[in-house]
Amino acid sequence: MALFFRDKLPVGIKKLLLPRKEFSANLRSVFLAGFERSSAAPLGSHWSLVGRILVASVVLFAATSGVAVYADSQNVSPQHPLYLMKRYSEFMQSFAASPEDQPALHLKFAARRLSEIESLEGEGEKEEPSIATAVKVTVTATPTAATGAISTAKPVNARVGKLYNDLNDEIRTSINNVGAEKQSSKRANICKSLDKFMNYGAPPVKKVVKEHPKMKNQFESQCAGYLESD
């Protein structure tokens, strides 16, 4: 009984005052289920938070898209602060385009990369003489025409190197998707445009084609029978 005098119940008596385990477990479940139900009210504020985030996301997306469309329509140069937005716009256009539209679209982007390489190389070699010949690549499958200027300059920095890689990717994507066009006349048009672009003499394109011999084979395989009429 000594424990009584340290303000503690003797263990034996304490045990008699314990609830049944089954009762404790059941009441615990009831209590926590009730708690979850009563906490459901603040969930409304969670939903309103989700709603606010959604609205903010839509507004942000709309604003970003607006800037991207502007950057794309202006065809800004790689040095321009909105260049990344232009590339984002290209990504979105490619994402939304049908497989038949992909070859012309990526050829258009390839022409853009070419002109960007030339403009950057021109910046880097302003003091050196450059051969500038205007080349027009007409993409008959789309209303867009790409214009490029030829430069003999080599990549002067990492940015130009990256653009060369992008140029390679765009040409490849265009070639790879030629087969998606089932109409013979349209397929012939895109093949002719690709042929002109790859063989017209723009040094950066020549360099890319030379470095990737399989690209030419792939082009010939995709466009076999569609170039003869020209």
Place this chain on the structure above:
Amino acid sequence: MELDWSGRRLNSLAAKMKKGNRQAAAAIYDELASKVFGFCFSRVGKRALAEDLTQDIFLKLLDKVQTFDEGKGNFAVWFWRLARNTVIDYYREKKSLSFSDFGEEIESVAYAEPTASLDAKLAYEGLNNFLNSLSGEEKQLFELRYIAELSYKEIAGITEKSEVLLRVNMSRLKKKLKDNLKK
């Protein structure tokens, strides 16, 4: 009122429970359920009734926890007031019932527990007889101190009596208990 570690922990759990933290609610239940049952069982003497009252107390906690202001008070005091008032309400309602509703006698707590040792049963019977000889206030003090295991500060908060007076009363209570056990 300055809180001890256990008091601060309960206050922190209550604050989290108010914000919808399920783990905090579970921790509060685990901390208090056995003590609440013991408190009710000691008061009403019937296991089934004590279970009902324990359930009522925890459901009231769900309803009222948002009214607890952790910046102003001690959760243990707030909670045990709720528990005590629930038991008091039960007795008030019982008084309003007709005489025939009192047919059941309070069961013998100790002998209703077949697994308990004989010593414990006898000790409990002795204790129960002793508690029945106490005044309502003395019995309440014993239950809050020994069964709910509250500090004198917390009991003072619940009963709105000074801590010094409670310590004096408890000292007298212990002397009575000692004398009773000697008999």
